[in-house]
Amino acid sequence: MVQEKLLTVNKLRTEFFQNKKTSVTAINEISFDIGKGEILGLVGESGCGKSVTSLSIMRLLNFTSGKVTKGEVIFDGKDLQKLSEKEMREIRGGKMSMIFQEPMSSLNPAMRIDKQMIEGIRLHTNLSKQEARERAAKILQQVGIPDPERVLKNYPHQLSGGMSQRVMIAMAMSCNPQLLIADEPTTALDVTIQAQILELMKKIQQEEGMSILLITHDLGVVAEMCTRVIVMYAGEIVEEAPVEVLFNNPTHPYTEGLIASVPKLGSGVKVLPSIPGSVPDLSMLPKGCRFAPRCKYATERCHNEEPDLFEVSEHQKCRCWLRDPHAGVPREGKEEK
Known part of the structure; x- marks a missing residue:
């Protein structure tokens, strides 16, 4: 049975411009698909282009010197590169969400957790302020936070790293996205919390049937979570395979070295x-x-x-x-x- 595609990246090229004439190609015409309900792993060393790929898909390079200069990103039948910023905002955070690498730098330090979560929920739903607060508390409870009402009243600096990461996951999940992009979601967490976060993500993914693009350098996480893996090196895809095939029979010397x-x-x-x-x-x-x-x-x-x-x-x-x-x-x- 052929899996229905949710996201198709076709010959995507992203360049960073030093000036009008000089640029560096960070992503060199990569192509891949993500099926509905699939967990796809994107692996490679730091500097291989994993995070730039995610930011290119989400169109979050506007405030940098980076720009997508070629290719298509088809999400649920729409080419994201052709949408207006207003149309993209409706998709971003609603149908497509992202867990960023550093939760402490991604949460607004001047806003309480409840305000940040309620604002995102109301932006993408028709819920009232009270209904949005109830949903926020329920989602925080789903991600394993025992006292959600207390956490909602906290500022980010009052939370531990593991708690902040759970809040980030809850925010990303709050509008039931079709696609979750998780960029190194367990970086800097101890192994116990890491295992809990991964188990939580897999549980919610199975319950909601959403797709996940999991960006990591940790092959142990890939083996635990993913159904298919893409290996990147210096801005290019060097290998793509189902997770069992990749670990049992890696065909690229770089993949061999990583394993x-x-x-x-x-x-x-x-x-x-x-x-x-x-x-x-x-x-x-x-x-x-x-x-x-x-x-x-x-x-x-x-x-x-x-x-x-x-x-x-x-x-x-x-x-x-x-x-x-x-x-x-x-x-x-x-x-x-």
Whole structure:
């Protein structure tokens, strides 16, 4: 059965302009879909373009030097790039919500929690102020806050990191969105609170049938939450696969490196393998494959020609010359030093 699509990103390119003539491409013509009720993981190191992708989808780059210069973002049949700001505001927060990476910097420090939540609910519904307050309290209770009335009267600085993150999730969920974009939703939280937040998100997702785009660098979170995974590197998609396929049979050397660097209980390994080097500066990208300078399998072709995103199988794609279906190149190359 083919899953009905809720969001389609088609050849999206986002550039950051230093001046009228000079720009840096942060997102290079990426394409992917999110099905209705699906949890899609977007993974990669810091600087790979994950957060810029989410901000581009939500059209939240207006107050930066960034701009979407090419491509489409089709949400529920509408191209978001062609909507007016007024039309976009009706979708943003209502049909599509976002949990930001840092809750303490995303909540307004000068406003009590009740005012922030009620304002968002009334903007996207026909509820009265009292009805909106009741909904806010109910949602806070759903996200595991034991005394919602007390929390509603608090200012953000009076809440712990875990409590602030629960409030952010409650705000994002308050209008029953069709799509929730969660950008590193458990960053800086201890493992106990992290597990609770993830369990909560999955529970609400199953109850409401919404879709989630989960942005993270934590492969453990991906394995726990997602049905399908996209791996990004230097502004491009380098691999896409169902979560079981990706962990059991990674086809891109970058994905291999990410999985190998995750510690495993009982493995007996004292020193974890790491990927040499770092993500390239987007203003000074290497010729050919962007990962080639860090790749132990790189060939001369990798350093000179940029690969396409090849279909490895029916459900798996990989941007690597070693997976070119027309080349038949064996998986061998320079050894890691």
